[in-house]
Every structure is written in structure tokens, then in C-alpha cells.
Amino acid sequence: MKVKKAGLYLLIFILSAGLQAQIKISGKVIDSFKSLSGVNLAVLKQDSAYVASTVSDSVGNYTIKNISAGSYRIFFSSVGYHKKEVSIRVDSENVQLDDVIMEMESIEMEAVSVTAKRAAFKIEPGKTTVDLAALSLGSDGSVLNTIGKIPGILIMNDGTVLLNGQPGANVMIDGKLTHLTGENLVNLLRSMPSSAVDKIEMVSHASSEYDAAGTGGFINIKRKRKSAEGMHLNVLSNVEAGRRFRENQNLSFQIQKDKYTLYTNYSFYSGQDFIWINSSREYLKKSSDDARLDMRADRTFSSNSHYFKTGLDYELSEKLGISADVYSNWFRKNKNETALSEFFQGSSSKDFSLRTENDHYSHHRKSGAGIGLFYKFSTKLKWENEFNILAFEQKEKLDQKSMMDKFPHPSSEDVLKGKMGGNIQIANLQSSIGYKMSDKFTFESGIKSSSVRIDNIALYNSLQSGVWLEDKKLSSSFLYKEHVLGVYLQSGQKWSPHFSTEMGIRLELTDTEARYALASRDSVLIGSYGQLFPTFSASYSFQQGHRVSLQYGRRIVRPNYRDLNPFTEVNDRYLQERGNTSLNAELVHNLEASWLVKSKYMFSMFYTIRKNPITKSYLTEPDSDATIVMPLNLKDSYALGLRVSLNSIKPINWWTLHLNGSMSYKEFYWLEAGSFYSNNLLSPTIQINNQFILPHDWALEATGYYSGTMAEGQARIGSLGSVSVGARKSFFENKLGLYLYINDVFLTNLQNITLRNSVIAGAYQERRDTRMAGITLSWKFNSQNPSKAIRKTENTEESKRINL
Numbered sequence: 001m002k003v004k005k006a007g008l009y010l011l012i013f014i015l016s017a018g019l020q021a022q023i024k025i026s027g028k029v030i031d032s033f034k035s036l037s038g039v040n041l042a043v044l045k046q047d048s049a050y051v052a053s054t055v056s057d058s059v060g061n062y063t064i065k066n067i068s069a070g071s072y073r074i075f076f077s078s079v080g081y082h083k084k085e086v087s088i089r090v091d092s093e094n095v096q097l098d099d100v101i102m103e104m105e106s107i108e109m110e111a112v113s114v115t116a117k118r119a120a121f122k123i124e125p126g127k128t129t130v131d132l133a134a135l136s137l138g139s140d141g142s143v144l145n146t147i148g149k150i151p152g153i154l155i156m157n158d159g160t161v162l163l164n165g166q167p168g169a170n171v172m173i174d175g176k177l178t179h180l181t182g183e184n185l186v187n188l189l190r191s192m193p194s195s196a197v198d199k200i201e202m203v204s205h206a207s208s209e210y211d212a213a214g215t216g217g218f219i220n221i222k223r224k225r226k227s228a229e230g231m232h233l234n235v236l237s238n239v240e241a242g243r244r245f246r247e248n249q250n251l252s253f254q255i256q257k258d259k260y261t262l263y264t265n266y267s268f269y270s271g272q273d274f275i276w277i278n279s280s281r282e283y284l285k286k287s288s289d290d291a292r293l294d295m296r297a298d299r300t301f302s303s304n305s306h307y308f309k310t311g312l313d314y315e316l317s318e319k320l321g322i323s324a325d326v327y328s329n330w331f332r333k334n335k336n337e338t339a340l341s342e343f344f345q346g347s348s349s350k351d352f353s354l355r356t357e358n359d360h361y362s363h364h365r366k367s368g369a370g371i372g373l374f375y376k377f378s379t380k381l382k383w384e385n386e387f388n389i390l391a392f393e394q395k396e397k398l399d400q401k402s403m404m405d406k407f408p409h410p411s412s413e414d415v416l417k418g419k420m421g422g423n424i425q426i427a428n429l430q431s432s433i434g435y436k437m438s439d440k441f442t443f444e445s446g447i448k449s450s451s452v453r454i455d456n457i458a459l460y461n462s463l464q465s466g467v468w469l470e471d472k473k474l475s476s477s478f479l480y481k482e483h484v485l486g487v488y489l490q491s492g493q494k495w496s497p498h499f500s501t502e503m504g505i506r507l508e509l510t511d512t513e514a515r516y517a518l519a520s521r522d523s524v525l526i527g528s529y530g531q532l533f534p535t536f537s538a539s540y541s542f543q544q545g546h547r548v549s550l551q552y553g554r555r556i557v558r559p560n561y562r563d564l565n566p567f568t569e570v571n572d573r574y575l576q577e578r579g580n581t582s583l584n585a586e587l588v589h590n591l592e593a594s595w596l597v598k599s600k601y602m603f604s605m606f607y608t609i610r611k612n613p614i615t616k617s618y619l620t621e622p623d624s625d626a627t628i629v630m631p632l633n634l635k636d637s638y639a640l641g642l643r644v645s646l647n648s649i650k651p652i653n654w655w656t657l658h659l660n661g662s663m664s665y666k667e668f669y670w671l672e673a674g675s676f677y678s679n680n681l682l683s684p685t686i687q688i689n690n691q692f693i694l695p696h697d698w699a700l701e702a703t704g705y706y707s708g709t710m711a712e713g714q715a716r717i718g719s720l721g722s723v724s725v726g727a728r729k730s731f732f733e734n735k736l737g738l739y740l741y742i743n744d745v746f747l748t749n750l751q752n753i754t755l756r757n758s759v760i761a762g763a764y765q766e767r768r769d770t771r772m773a774g775i776t777l778s779w780k781f782n783s784q785n786p787s788k789a790i791r792k793t794e795n796t797e798e799s800k801r802i803n804l
Helices: 002-021 143-147 182-191
Strands: 025-030 040-045 050-055 061-064 070-077 084-090 106-108 113-115 121-124 127-131 153-155 161-163 170-173 197-203 218-223 228-241 245-257 260-283 291-315 320-345 350-376 381-406 412-436 441-464 467-470 476-494 499-517 522-541 546-557 568-572 575-578 586-597 601-611 614-620 627-633 636-652 655-672 675-693 699-707 710-712 715-717 720-731 736-743 751-756 760-768 772-787
Touching: 040 061, 050 061, 121 636, 143 153, 143 182, 143 197, 143 218, 153 182, 161 218, 182 260, 182 291, 182 320, 182 350, 320 568, 350 568, 381 568, 441 568, 614 760, 655 710, 675 715
Parallel strands: 170 218, 575 627
Antiparallel strands: 025 061, 040 050, 040 070, 070 084, 106 113, 121 127, 127 197, 153 161, 197 218, 228 245, 228 772, 245 260, 260 291, 260 760, 291 320, 320 350, 350 381, 381 412, 412 441, 441 467, 441 476, 476 499, 499 522, 522 546, 546 586, 568 575, 586 601, 601 636, 614 627, 636 655, 655 675, 675 699, 675 710, 699 720, 710 715, 715 751, 720 736, 736 772, 751 760
16 A cells, blocks of 8 residues: 555656646747847856756747746847847746847957848837947938938927927937937037947836936937947047038047946037027007017027037946946137017008117036946846036126117117126935836836035126216026925736736925016025826837837926026017026926837827926016016917838838828917916927938938928927938048038028917017038057947936026
8 A cells, every 4th residue: 555655646746747847938039120040048046056958040040948947047049149038937837939130230350340230110109229330320420410311200490309299308328318308409419429329219108217307208419338348438529511611529438347347428519690680579568559670680690519429338246237427518609699679560661670789608517527326236136336426617798889760869878797607516316226026027126315406696787977887677586496306116017928017106395486576576485396297108019010009108308497497588679588487387297098019109199288388488577568488387288199110111222211290189278367378289299310321332321301280389390391301421441421411401490489378479580500511531450359348327317407
């Protein structure tokens, strides 16, 4: 009997062992375009003991049999691709892994160079990554020129950033906010060398890991970090000319050896520009007949800037890494303007004319430093920390002369001088920890503290009866302090091989203090508020590369510091621009559903709600014909639209096409003088990038965009577009690069704005020096060993609102 029982136990053991031995791991290996055959797979235990190996078949599939329960690491390798590691846990059931995507790399030998072409676009729900080298856009001189040719991104002449046809995107560099908007953002991007940039990330829906600030997503400009060991030096010279002349000279230097990377980037920009302006303003609530003010202005600019950044990435061990960088940007600009304003009161003849001459000098400097620490406790647990400081300094000077001719009175002259200056300091400290509990569940949490101080003063003096006296109506001082404490939780769950979700919550506590002094009052405003910002995304993958997703996020738009600053910028006696200390934060809800096809094509539908949207508004000063341009909170804004992104389309072998387009309907509502007003419009946008491979290794590109008339606050921005063409070729084994181009070939990048509210109806037209022909020459000096990549931790910076 005992023998029978022993035999039974033995049989059960053998059967269970046999069943356990039947556990299989299977999956598929692909790159961005196709399935990969011949990929080597090695299965190791957590202690690196060998378990099994296999090779993917002709369609990229693989199966690893006879695996016991436990934890394993699977390594994927193939010539021309970066190695990939996947950690898994095997229980009692077969394991079906998600598709493993291999990234191509270039391999250099003594006399032979084997290069695998990387995908230009990598599309995921809520995020598109553009590889500049694969798209051949990394040698155009400045970052401004480069990203302006990427489908999905538009940077207007005034610095407004549109991402997928929607304004309000933040701009980041290496995961850190530039803290600049408007003209100052344009100047920074123009001074940065594109040769130092590797990829551009376009994120339409940010997780709770990122600051909640901003209407929509953000654009992240990532510098080059992966290169072969050795020394690399890139020198680039760019000149272009239209009616004016511009130049951009830059240098990128990098040493990579073993566990450290040392890099330095320097760029110098010098150039001229102009703006020709025609505007007309009709005053709607005059007691007498209709009144109209027409203005023509000719503005010329001369500017130069220096950009410098140097840093070090160092891996002390496989677990511990540090990074440090310092950078600075100097910018100087001289603006000379002649403006003629003519006032018509109830007839076709002029009532008076005003001629104004402005000489405006500005000097801005931005400096900063940062240090980062990364520690990897295990393959599942990592800890990241970063500390950054930023300092802004601005100095501005205005000399203004005005001559008034009013029949039958004699001519009169006004002289005004202004000096403006200030300093801004920003400090950020953040820490985050990520934990991969399993292959199906990840968790991340972090905390961030941001402190800001801005201290500005403006002093205006006017000449009265030969004596300089302070103009107390225009002079003011402004002190602003802000502290934001943010805490977030973020988790990701794979419910099945096809379905996954991500959820997050972010809490931000904001304390502000604003003190401003004018001639009539000295006020202090103190505010304190807390907000919760949830995020959610769900994604389901079908067969044949189809994937659908749903994303939601709540965000906040705090007024930028210039909008809060009550300073007055005087264009002439009848046109002034000033800030508004009474602005409230804007709250935004974003919802988007997307269909992704083969990681190349994206079709989306989106809906956005904005409460208290901050927009430029146009007022008239009491008992005066002066127009005051001031930011105000409107009541509500809604946007509904469709978006499509089609990438790497090849109508024929030598032609590659990338296309991004949208159709959106916007509504703005606001209350004025007891009455409700609205502004709504259906607006299309489209961007196209064409690349052609020509004989003798020449490449031709043709890019263009069109933006239909769109509603923005109280104004309507007229349709505009541009077409640019360029040709490039490499010489001397790709060491010398030549790029010839013409931007805005048909001179169609012209801005037209119309507006109407309860007190004023106006039209504004502007032309800049946008049609430019240019040449770029670049040379690469490389002394290198076989490639070895170094990991660099990525961190994000706060979403602040400095507009110097």
C-alpha cells in the first residue's frame, strides 16, 4: 500500500513537473517600420545565470519553451540596433509579451561605415518624437529655423507657439522650461545651435509628473547625448539675406569617454529686421460723429545675442549618476520707429496728425545652473533629484519725440524719456522616485518646490517748459513673490497584453504677494490657493498595429509676470500697453480620443474648456482717445476639433511626405458694460514637409504651412502661410555639409488682425522681413572609438510665465 502511494506521489510529481516545463514565453520583435527576423534572444535569471536562447523567425515572432516559474531578464540584440532588456515574472501560465521595439544605431569601423536609418517620427498617444537627423533638419543653423519646419509646430512672429494648431504650448530645453514667451522666446531659439539638438518631443497631454501649468502640452528640445566615444567638434556658419542681413555662427564640442560626457555649446547671432504696420481704430461710443484713428509705422531692429552652455554627465557606478550644467544668454536690441497717426472726426478730412519717433534700447541676460543626481537601487526602483537656479536681468531705455499738428492750432512737441529695469530670480528643487512593482504595474511619486522673486522699476520723465519732470502717471515700481509646492502620484497598469491605463493626481499649493506703487496708490495683493490636477489615459491595441486611446487632463495657466506687471509701454500718445495686477489664474480641461495606425498615422478628436481665459484686450482710456492694450480674463472659451498626423508617406521611392493638419472650432465669451459678447470661428491648419532624394546624393526639401483665420480672445487672426525650399549635400565622407534655402518664397507670411468689442473696432496689418535666402556650411571633426551610450536622467522644470 505504501509502495502504491509512493508511486502515486511520484506520478503526480512527474506530471506537475512536466506541466511546469511546458510554460512558454512568446512575442514579436519590430522596429518602427517592420518586423525583425534574426534577432538574438537570451534568457537569464536575476543572478545572470543562463537559462535559454532563441532567434526571431522571418516575421519577428519567437517562442521560448520549457521555462520554470520565477523572475527573468530577456536580452534582445541584432546588428545595427541598440540592445534591449525586458524583465518579466513567470508564474504558472504562458506569457505573451508586448511587441518589443528595437531602435537602430550606427556602427563605425576602421574603413567601413554601416549606418541604419532611424525613423524620423515616433508616435504614441499624446506624444510625437521627431528625430532631427533622420528628418535631415539638424543643420539649418538655429533651433528656431529647424523646429519651424516640423509638421505640428508653428511659432508665430510674435512668439506665439502653436502645437497641432492650438496655442498655449510651453517650450522646454532638456526637460527644463525656458521661462520665456513672446519675442524673448524667439530670440532664445534663434541664438541656439541646431547642431546640438538630437530630438524634438511634442507632448499634447502631459502626465501628473509634469507641472500643471499651460493651456495644452509642451515642446521639449532634447540635446544630443548618444554618441561614439571620443571627441566631437561641430562648427557651423549660417548667413541669410532678404531686405536685411542676418548671421548665425555656432560651435558644439563634446568629449565622451567611459562613464562621462563633457559638452559645450556656443552660438552667436547678429541681424536686422523690420516691421511695416498699418492699423485703423474706430471709436464706437463717441458722443459726436464716428471717430477713427489711422496709424502707419516703420520699425527697424538691430540685435545680437550670445548663447553658451556647458555641462558634465558622469556615471559613478551602474547605480549612481550625476549631471551638472551652467548656461547664459545675452541679448541686445535697438529699435527705431517712426509712426504717423491721423485722427478723423466725422468727416474725411484730418482733424489732426501725430508724428512719433521712438528709439528703444533693451538688454536682457539670462543665466542659470543646475545639478542632478540619479540613483538606481535595483532594476525596479530609481530615485531622481534636481536643483536649478535662474537669474534674469533686464535694462531698457526709451527716447521718444512727438510732434502734434492740429488745425488751426500751432504745432506742439512732446519729449519723453523712460528707464526700465529689474531682476528676476527663480529656484527649483524637485525629487521623484519610481517603482516598477511588476511588468504590469508601475508607480511614481515626487515633490517639487519653486520660488520666484521679481523686482522691477520704471521711471518716465517728460520735458515741460524746458524742465525735466517725472511723469507720475507712467512711472511705477513692482515687486512680486511666488512659491509653488507640488506633489504628485502617477501609476501605470497593464491589464492585458492589449489594454493599459495610466492615472495620476497632482496637488499644487500657490502663495503669491504683489506690491506695486503708482502715483495715486501703493497696493499690496496677497493670494493663496490650492488646486488638484487629475490626469487619465487608457489605451487598447488591436492586431496589425492599430491602437486607440482616450486621454484627459486638468491644467492651470497662471498669469505671466509681464502681464501682472502694471508697467506702461508707450508706443505713442494714443497707443499704450500695460499689465494687469487683477488677473486670475485660468483653469483648463482637455479631453482627446485618438486612433494610431502602425506608429505612423494618428487621427484625433479633442475638446477643450477654458475658464477665465487670459487674452489681450483693447480698451480706451476715459476722456481720451488713447487705446490701452491690456490682458484681461474673459468668461469662457471652448474648442472642439479634429487632428490628423500622417508621417513617412512614400508616394514613390525618392519622395517622402510628412503631413499634419487640424480643423478646430473656437468660442470665446466675455462680459462688457453689462452685455455679453462672443467671438467664434472654424479654423483649418495644415503643415507639409516633402523630402526628395536626387541624383549625386543631393536632397531637396519643400515645406509649407497654412493657418486659416482663427478666433483668439476679442480678436481674429487672419489667415497666413508660407512656403520654403532647400537643398542639401554632404562632402568628404559626410564631414562637410552644405545647405541652400529660401524661406517664405512667395512672401505670404503676413499678419492681419481684426477686433471688435464694446468700445473699439480695429484692424492691424503687419509685414516683416520673412523672405530670406540663406546658406549654411557645417564641418564635423570626430576622433572616436566604437559607440558606447551613456544614460542621462531626464527631469522637468516648472512651467513659469516670464515674458521679459
